[in-house]
Amino acid sequence: MSFDFDTSHLAEELAALGTHPNVRKLAVVLPLVPGKREVAWEFLREGPPFDLERAGVEAHEVLLTDNEAIFVFGVPEGPESLERMLSAEDFWTMATAWGHIASGPPRLAQVAFDWPR
Secondary structure: OOOOOOOHHHHHHHHHHOOOOOOOEEEEEEEEOOOOHHHHHHHHHOOOOOOOOOOOOOEEEEEEOOOEEEEEEEOOOOHHHHHHHHHOHHHHHHHHHHHHHEOOOOEEEOOOOOOOO
């Protein structure tokens, strides 16, 4: 399956989230080409490709399944911190670097339930 890897739709969704002051966590789901999970592991072993702290990220984790990479970002409350993360050039460089192992466009997942202790 071939498609044009374009992050513009994701950028629009993320920008719209920036108007909501209660966003504290977001997840980006990237479908993977079958058999590319190990390539994703290699990318992740190199560590984050951008300075998470400078970008305003409070927490970050990546979950992998055989079919998806799920990037979870914790952002401090307030639209300015999300805007700072999205304006980091390395954030979008990282997003497009994964394009050759993606089987579809990235999509945003919203937190439906969160239980902090």
